[in-house]
Amino acid sequence: MTASATAAVSSGAGEPFLKLSGLRKTYPGVVALADFSMEVRPGEVIGLVGENGAGKSTLMKILGGVVAPDRGVIEIDGVPHPTLSVAHSMAAGIAFVHQELNLFDNLSVAANVYIGREPRKFGFLKLVDDDELEKAVQPFLDRLGATFSPATPVARLSIAEQQIVEIAKALSLRSRLVILDEPTSSLPIAETEKLLEVIAGLKAHGISVIFISHRLHEVVEASDRVLVLRDGKLVGTLEGADINHDAMVRLMVGRDLKVDYVPPSKPRGGVVVSVRGLRTSTYPAHDIDLDLHAGEILGLAGLVGAGRTELARVLFGIDRPVGGGFALNGQDVHFSASSDAVAAGIFLVPEDRKGAGLVLDFPIAQNITLPNLRAYAKNGLVSRDAELARARQSRSDLDIRAADVSQRTSSLSGGNQQKVVLAKWLAMKPRVLIFDEPTRGIDVGAKAEIYRLMRELSDSGVAVLMISSDMEEVIGVSDRVAVMHEGHIQGTLERAQCSEENILRLAVGKSI
Numbered sequence: 001m002t003a004s005a006t007a008a009v010s011s012g013a014g015e016p017f018l019k020l021s022g023l024r025k026t027y028p029g030v031v032a033l034a035d036f037s038m039e040v041r042p043g044e045v046i047g048l049v050g051e052n053g054a055g056k057s058t059l060m061k062i063l064g065g066v067v068a069p070d071r072g073v074i075e076i077d078g079v080p081h082p083t084l085s086v087a088h089s090m091a092a093g094i095a096f097v098h099q100e101l102n103l104f105d106n107l108s109v110a111a112n113v114y115i116g117r118e119p120r121k122f123g124f125l126k127l128v129d130d131d132e133l134e135k136a137v138q139p140f141l142d143r144l145g146a147t148f149s150p151a152t153p154v155a156r157l158s159i160a161e162q163q164i165v166e167i168a169k170a171l172s173l174r175s176r177l178v179i180l181d182e183p184t185s186s187l188p189i190a191e192t193e194k195l196l197e198v199i200a201g202l203k204a205h206g207i208s209v210i211f212i213s214h215r216l217h218e219v220v221e222a223s224d225r226v227l228v229l230r231d232g233k234l235v236g237t238l239e240g241a242d243i244n245h246d247a248m249v250r251l252m253v254g255r256d257l258k259v260d261y262v263p264p265s266k267p268r269g270g271v272v273v274s275v276r277g278l279r280t281s282t283y284p285a286h287d288i289d290l291d292l293h294a295g296e297i298l299g300l301a302g303l304v305g306a307g308r309t310e311l312a313r314v315l316f317g318i319d320r321p322v323g324g325g326f327a328l329n330g331q332d333v334h335f336s337a338s339s340d341a342v343a344a345g346i347f348l349v350p351e352d353r354k355g356a357g358l359v360l361d362f363p364i365a366q367n368i369t370l371p372n373l374r375a376y377a378k379n380g381l382v383s384r385d386a387e388l389a390r391a392r393q394s395r396s397d398l399d400i401r402a403a404d405v406s407q408r409t410s411s412l413s414g415g416n417q418q419k420v421v422l423a424k425w426l427a428m429k430p431r432v433l434i435f436d437e438p439t440r441g442i443d444v445g446a447k448a449e450i451y452r453l454m455r456e457l458s459d460s461g462v463a464v465l466m467i468s469s470d471m472e473e474v475i476g477v478s479d480r481v482a483v484m485h486e487g488h489i490q491g492t493l494e495r496a497q498c499s500e501e502n503i504l505r506l507a508v509g510k511s512i
């Protein structure tokens, strides 16, 4: 190696160790990836952005050896491979951290990092040596700036900390490239900062990162280079000072796009839901008091674990309060199941789309109309035409990227599945609509459309409660923001007081 080459490696530039060229992948009726080429150098952080269905996950599945490309070459350390197997990809040092984490809750951090590769004690029973395991994992945790011990059960960690465990696992496998597919989409701001620090730490150790996210300001912060995909094609590369939010959006959607936060058209109406002294089983000693008005969008902010989802579950009849309760239009209500809530006109769009009642094997149309079949029936028979008309309307309202609404829901990209969940509830006529992280994993164009639909609903008198960890969204969309901290409402902010600083102060238990 020459002196200049050595210098290049130590400065983090180096020669590319991974080269993709001419990759193509088609599914019936869709070109998921078309003639895609890229290179990865040691210690580079590459942002990968694009609308829902643009082909980001497809590209990562090809790199992980899960999906075979129709055409193209993957070159690792100069050796070309027409396809990769999962084992190949791992051996080449490519590691994945998925949005849905794959950790075992009841095992310790150390056991998760070394799952399947545990050092054994000598002897007949070959017991796993916990001390050895913990000692082996500690340096990886140190490198990532983790403050928890390797003996901690994973169930006790926050989501950001669990992501750190996944990354520690990647390090222990001597990975050269760590791919993060939407890691931050459910993280609140404080935790997101932590993850961005971890990315910077990987880079400092010469490990490359591919960072996929719809939270564009984070991509700006983290990336050395940003690749933009549209309809499976690479439509632009931004580097250094050229990386900015608007430039990415222009390339992603092919035009300028500003998310318009539309203010309400009339003052808010009377109180629809009045929560008094409500206690959930997570925080049995803390009372929640909250009023939700007709015609308003009330944002519910707070750190992960503050009790927001628990409150939503009680309002929707999934869980019973352990104290206090709530009234609907002045009448005390006691739901014993979510069907009671639906009958009373309260709907919840849950955070977890896997458990959100999507039947993935069903066509898109049926998923949208399923909860409200009666609306599409004549003389007891469901009208296919009415059902299809509704579904096509939703598809165009929310820009669901699918060849037809008769397509199986499982063939949609992650973000497009989330749009189907939303379409399903928006097609009903709710009195109260609770959204839990409504735009998680959704691209910038569709977000704007979802905000517009939310405003239309609230202007028509619906009371909207929006749980969100996306600070831009909370501040932009909400008419008021209630901030939770450890199981109670720490404060409520009128629109004029809604700043990031005020929300964060309340979220950590301070006053403003």
Ligand SMILES: Nc1ncnc2c1ncn2[C@@H]1O[C@H](COP(=O)(O)OP(=O)(O)OP(=O)(O)O)[C@@H](O)[C@H]1O
Binding pocket: 027, 028, 030, 031, 032, 050, 051, 052, 053, 054, 055, 056, 057, 058, 059, 401, 410, 411, 412, 413, 414, 415, 416, 441
């Ligand atoms: N198994 C499959 N069968 C049919 N079509 C598929 C399949 N998997 C993906 N597709 C299609 O390939 C295209 C690219 O999907 P991909 O999941 O790569 O998008 P993405 O960029 O990751 O989107 P998102 O931001 O929503 O996660 C989409 O049109 C999707 O519907």
Ligand SMILES: [Mg+2]
Binding pocket: 056, 057, 058, 413, 414, 415
């Ligand atoms: Mg995806």
